Amino acid sequence: MVQDTPHSRPDIQIDGGRLSANIMHFARCLRAAGLPIGPGKVLQALEAVEAVGIGNRRDFYWTLHAVFVNRRDQRELFDQAFHVFWRNPDILKRMMALLLPALKADLKQEGPEMSRRLAEALQTGKPKPGESQGGEEDQEIEIDASLTWSDRELIQTMDFEKMSAAEIAMAKSVIKRMSLPIMTVPTRRFQLSHLGHRADLRATLRQTLRSGGDVIDLATKRRRERHPPLVVLCDISGSMSRYSRMLLHFLHAVTNDRDRVHTFLFGTRLTNVTRYLRYKDIDVSLEKVSGAVQDWSGGTRIGRSLHEFNRVWSRRVLGQGAVVILITDGLDRDAAEGLGEEIERLHKSCRRLIWLNPLLRYDGFEPKSSGIRAIMPHVDDFRPVHNLASLADLAKVLDHVGPRRHGGMARWLAEVASA
Amino acid sequence: MTNPLPASVDETLELLQRGDYIAERSLATALYLALKLNRPLFLEGEAGTGKTEIAKVLSATLGRRLVRLQCYEGLDVASAVYEWNYARQMIEIRLAEATGEKSRENLGGDIFSPEFLIKRPLLQALESDAAGPPVLLIDELDRTDEPFEAYLLEVLSDFQITIPEIGTIKAEQPPTVIITSNRTREIHDALKRRCFYHWVDYPDAAREQDILRVKAPNVPEHLSRQVVGFVQRLRGMDLFKLPGVAETLDWAQALTQLDRLELDPETINDTLGTLLKYQDDIAKIQGSEANRILTQVKAELSAAHSA
Numbered sequence: 001m002v003q004d005t006p007h008s009r010p011d012i013q014i015d016g017g018r019l020s021a022n023i024m025h026f027a028r029c030l031r032a033a034g035l036p037i038g039p040g041k042v043l044q045a046l047e048a049v050e051a052v053g054i055g056n057r058r059d060f061y062w063t064l065h066a067v068f069v070n071r072r073d074q075r076e077l078f079d080q081a082f083h084v085f086w087r088n089p090d091i092l093k094r095m096m097a098l099l100l101p102a103l104k105a106d107l108k109q110e111g112p113e114m115s116r117r118l119a120e121a122l123q124t125g126k127p128k129p130g131e132s133q134g135g136e137e138d139q140e141i142e143i144d145a146s147l148t149w150s151d152r153e154l155i156q157t158m159d160f161e162k163m164s165a166a167e168i169a170m171a172k173s174v175i176k177r178m179s180l181p182i183m184t185v186p187t188r189r190f191q192l193s194h195l196g197h198r199a200d201l202r203a204t205l206r207q208t209l210r211s212g213g214d215v216i217d218l219a220t221k222r223r224r225e226r227h228p229p230l231v232v233l234c235d236i237s238g239s240m241s242r243y244s245r246m247l248l249h250f251l252h253a254v255t256n257d258r259d260r261v262h263t264f265l266f267g268t269r270l271t272n273v274t275r276y277l278r279y280k281d282i283d284v285s286l287e288k289v290s291g292a293v294q295d296w297s298g299g300t301r302i303g304r305s306l307h308e309f310n311r312v313w314s315r316r317v318l319g320q321g322a323v324v325i326l327i328t329d330g331l332d333r334d335a336a337e338g339l340g341e342e343i344e345r346l347h348k349s350c351r352r353l354i355w356l357n358p359l360l361r362y363d364g365f366e367p368k369s370s371g372i373r374a375i376m377p378h379v380d381d382f383r384p385v386h387n388l389a390s391l392a393d394l395a396k397v398l399d400h401v402g403p404r405r406h407g408g409m410a411r412w413l414a415e416v417a418s419a
Numbered sequence: 420m421t422n423p424l425p426a427s428v429d430e431t432l433e434l435l436q437r438g439d440y441i442a443e444r445s446l447a448t449a450l451y452l453a454l455k456l457n458r459p460l461f462l463e464g465e466a467g468t469g470k471t472e473i474a475k476v477l478s479a480t481l482g483r484r485l486v487r488l489q490c491y492e493g494l495d496v497a498s499a500v501y502e503w504n505y506a507r508q509m510i511e512i513r514l515a516e517a518t519g520e521k522s523r524e525n526l527g528g529d530i531f532s533p534e535f536l537i538k539r540p541l542l543q544a545l546e547s548d549a550a551g552p553p554v555l556l557i558d559e560l561d562r563t564d565e566p567f568e569a570y571l572l573e574v575l576s577d578f579q580i581t582i583p584e585i586g587t588i589k590a591e592q593p594p595t596v597i598i599t600s601n602r603t604r605e606i607h608d609a610l611k612r613r614c615f616y617h618w619v620d621y622p623d624a625a626r627e628q629d630i631l632r633v634k635a636p637n638v639p640e641h642l643s644r645q646v647v648g649f650v651q652r653l654r655g656m657d658l659f660k661l662p663g664v665a666e667t668l669d670w671a672q673a674l675t676q677l678d679r680l681e682l683d684p685e686t687i688n689d690t691l692g693t694l695l696k697y698q699d700d701i702a703k704i705q706g707s708e709a710n711r712i713l714t715q716v717k718a719e720l721s722a723a724h725s726a
Contacts, residue, residue, distance in 0.1 A: 187492075187493060187564070188492055188493020189493050189495060189564075189566070190495075201503075201505040202497075202503060202505070204505075205503070205505060205508055205509075205530070208512065209530075214516075216509070216512075259565070310659070311657070311659065315601075315602065315603055316602050316603065316604065316605060317604070317605075319561065319562075319603035319604045320492070320564075320604065341699070345659075345699075
């Protein structure tokens with residue numbers, strides 16, 4: 001919403017034009033950190049600062065806040081950015097001088113509570129992943145936009161386990177925009193539709209009144225469709241640690257993409273992290289999750305965790321024909337004790353059970369461990385999940401309704417047995 | 420006959436007792452507050468712990484009308500609030516044509532008048548009668564879907580319903596609302612916030628004994644003690660579906676019908692289906708496990724007896 005008022009911006013001569021340039025750089029910095037700020041917002045901010053004046057720092061803070069922040073979860077990022085950026089009047093020079101040590105020190109002082117994204121955004125001089133050196137002139141380009149296609153394809157097929165930190169950052173930004181199309185199922189509600197097969201008498205009568213009762217034209221309705229709920233059980237034990245963090249990014253994207261997603265993490269015990277994943281800001285969300293979970297990267301007790309899920313949660317979250325995604329490598333500390341019965345119970349109480357296993361990426365994978373053998377007979381579908389391409393594949397699996405039970409697993413097992 | 424509302428927690432307990440309902444004090448407190456402050460009471464708990472019964476007892480003892488809305492998936496306004504009587508409306512239109520009534524405005528006003536309205540539970544609950552405002556029981560709310568829950572939120576906040584063709588209908592006196600849920604899905608916080616919440620738990624041994632005495636007076640004392648002891652032990656075990664109070668009553672009645680005066684392993688095995696409703700659970704308890712529990716229960720009872 002840019003108002004094209006007759007007097008143009010550059011006549012804002014506070015601080016000899018330095019301030020307006022600074023505000024512009026501040027806005028770029030926020031944009032690089034992921035806030036949706038376009039040039040229109042910058043102009044608004046200049047107008048606002050002009051209207052309020054810069055009598056004191058607090059007013060200045062809230063003026064910029066009013067313009068740049070339009071969602072609750074952006075406040076924290078704005079707050080940090082503001083204090084880092086405006087604390088040091090020379091910061092602009094520094095930013096232009098490609099990250100002098102002083103700025104590094106500045107960032108360091110902020111210490112652990114500073115958002116990683118903000119730190120990256122402030123360090124604009126550092127070449128970004130997938131970008132050649134000397135890309136100074138496109139400082140305002142976001143990390144994501146700088147992904148070239150070839151990079152993206154490479155990342156798609158690269159194993160999560162073998163990625164460098166920079167590549168992981170890229171993968172995360174790709175995941176962030178991923179959504180998960182999932183099949184729809186008819187509900188018991190109706191909507192007005194010309195394709196329907198049932199008479200909608202209420203609509204019919206209202207139409208009839210329009211013509212004064214001369215013509216009774218039958219209106220029809222059909223069933224509404226909506227996604228079934230999605231329940232994700234994700235293994236976060238030691239053998240899965242490399243994947244589970246990436247998967248959490250994926251789950252965060254999925255949770256914020258639709259309603260009725262429930263997420264549970266398990267290692268030696270089960271934790272429900274649904275509420276934490278609902279925070280819009282990924283950093284805040286993951287911080288909450290890691291605070292709630294106490295058994296990161298420990299052992300796995302799949303049987304026990306599933307037992308707890310079946311007893312405490314299954315009736316509460318599987319009530320409406322949910323699709324369940326089980327993410328685990330099937331390596332179990334308890335040697336699959338009691339796992340068979342629990343997975344069978346789980347399978348019988350949901351619409352579809354899909355198993356995602358990162359080990360499947362190895363061509364020579366055979367179901368040798370007892371845990372895997374216990375899970376195999378009871379899943380409707382299974383997929384590798386070790387890179388972005390496989391996550392995208394997952395969307396395809398979920399998208400077709402498919403029969404509740406299909407013999408794919410049994411066939412596969414038979415093949416393995418005969419081989 | 421209509422009775423005044425209870426004036427204290429003790430009176431609420433008495434009121435429920437008059438209706439043969441043995442309540443925990445915590446539940447009576449929540450109910451008293453709900454009545455006093457005119458807020459809905461949200462009861463959540465496992466199946467068979469007496470959630471629905473409260474509303475029935477309340478309407479009986481207060482002498483108020485009970486309006487029950489049984490929820491199910493896909494419940495919509497037409498079956499929960501109101502519906503027009505389409506057949507009569509159609510006939511009315513044809514009659515108007517036959518008598519030469521051609522004015523559209525009049526016709527619209529005519530066929531959307533209250534006499535063509537079919538009232539469903541929520542609308543009925545807004546109507547007071549001589550006995551006072553009715554008791555509205557919204558049963559198993561967790562079976563509905565979120566859109567209906569959102570609609571309900573609106574109705575429960577100001578007890579008025581808007582029908583586009585007629586206008587807004589407002590309750591003179593808001594009904595007493597009891598909402599129950601079996602937790603097959605989490606109810607939205609917004610709705611819970613407007614209610615007093617109470618988790619209805621399984622009763623302890625003494626209270627279950629009292630319930631048996633009141634609800635199944637024909638069951639011999641000795642048998643009922645054993646039954647309660649056995650069921651209490653079962654609830655401490657790791658079963659998929661624990662037996663509720665309703666199951667205890669069923670079992671005690673069944674044993675009495677079979678002319679048993681005492682529990683023995685064979686009888687337990689034969690009648691386990693009245694207590695446990697999952698094959699896995701029955702397989703777990705049947706035989707030696709049931710025997711072990713029974714021996715324990717008998718030992719406890721005789722120890723308590725001799726003390």
